Amino acid sequence: MFDKLKNAFQKLLGKDDDIRLGIVKETVAKIVNVSLSEQEANRISDQLFYDLLDADVPFDLANFIKSQLYRELRSRKFSENYREEIRELLKGILLQYISTAQLDLQRGIIMLIGPNGYGKTTTAVKLAYMLKMRGKRVRIIGADVFRAAAREQLQELCKRYEIDLYVDDSERPLSTIIRGLKSSESYDFIIIDTAGRQDMNINLLRELQNIQQKVNPDLVLYVLESSVGNSSLHQLREYRKFIKIDGIIYTKMDLDSAGGSVLAAGYYGFPLYFITYGQGIQDISAANAQDIVDRII
Ligand SMILES: Nc1nc2c(ncn2[C@@H]2O[C@H](COP(=O)(O)OP(=O)(O)OP(=O)(O)O)[C@@H](O)[C@H]2O)c(=O)[nH]1
Numbered sequence: 001m002f003d004k005l006k007n008a009f010q011k012l013l014g015k016d017d018d019i020r021l022g023i024v025k026e027t028v029a030k031i032v033n034v035s036l037s038e039q040e041a042n043r044i045s046d047q048l049f050y051d052l053l054d055a056d057v058p059f060d061l062a063n064f065i066k067s068q069l070y071r072e073l074r075s076r077k078f079s080e081n082y083r084e085e086i087r088e089l090l091k092g093i094l095l096q097y098i099s100t101a102q103l104d105l106q107r108g109i110i111m112l113i114g115p116n117g118y119g120k121t122t123t124a125v126k127l128a129y130m131l132k133m134r135g136k137r138v139r140i141i142g143a144d145v146f147r148a149a150a151r152e153q154l155q156e157l158c159k160r161y162e163i164d165l166y167v168d169d170s171e172r173p174l175s176t177i178i179r180g181l182k183s184s185e186s187y188d189f190i191i192i193d194t195a196g197r198q199d200m201n202i203n204l205l206r207e208l209q210n211i212q213q214k215v216n217p218d219l220v221l222y223v224l225e226s227s228v229g230n231s232s233l234h235q236l237r238e239y240r241k242f243i244k245i246d247g248i249i250y251t252k253m254d255l256d257s258a259g260g261s262v263l264a265a266g267y268y269g270f271p272l273y274f275i276t277y278g279q280g281i282q283d284i285s286a287a288n289a290q291d292i293v294d295r296i297i
């Protein structure tokens, strides 16, 4: 999880940092409470910059973090605990780029959107299960009418976890959703699972836009797979041109991932609502910024 991002910080702060922090060490050895020289601060922040790029953090953001780190390194004094102090400094900087939001609805319609295979359908079921465990009446509407076996996938999962499901044989997602909603008034939460495409498919985006306009879900969450790098953010911005996105569910955090997109999501103004980290039905949690930063550094 967050392998490259984690490495970036570990290299900077870990035990094998004699080369990278060599200059700092010497300085620290001489005096307690020292300021770093321009050269030292540059060296540390430059190294971090390249490591962040390597972890798929977008260039602009890596540059921001670098400049911020440089300024803070130059303006502070460090003691012999400099490693811990720099770690805390970095955590503070990263926290600014991870925004989270809580699901504060008591009832409503939540629509999941996003590219093919990122985890929409399984996350819909996890989320439904989580809400059901909190005593809510929950139903999923399966609006992926395009992919073969999409209905069967939901039918099987919902049966296994005893979650109410609406699917029909309509060829248009909007019809399915409208019919599904009509028969779902007694539910607290409706979770709409939608179709995904790998390429940018204008028709699909227009269809989602149309659904948003006609159905007006209370929350539209974009399902973002954590292992996908910078290209995923390009997709996210394309989606945003058509659909108002309220936030993100960050999936597959148990798999190896560069991790940069978790920072990028916040940078582009999308709060994280939930994270998922496994195939199990309960492998989902509300996103917590401090937790995520602690996992990275
Ligand atoms: N390891 C792991 N696998 C996950 C996680 N979330 C989803 N998956 C797997 O990712 C694959 C795709 O998940 P789906 O939920 O079908 O993805 P989707 O976005 O609905 O895909 P399409 O309907 O084709 O667009 C499945 O094999 C899931 O089991 C997770 O948190 N961790």
Ligand SMILES: [Mg+2]
Pocket: 120, 121, 122, 144, 150, 193, 194, 195, 196
């Ligand atoms: Mg699906």
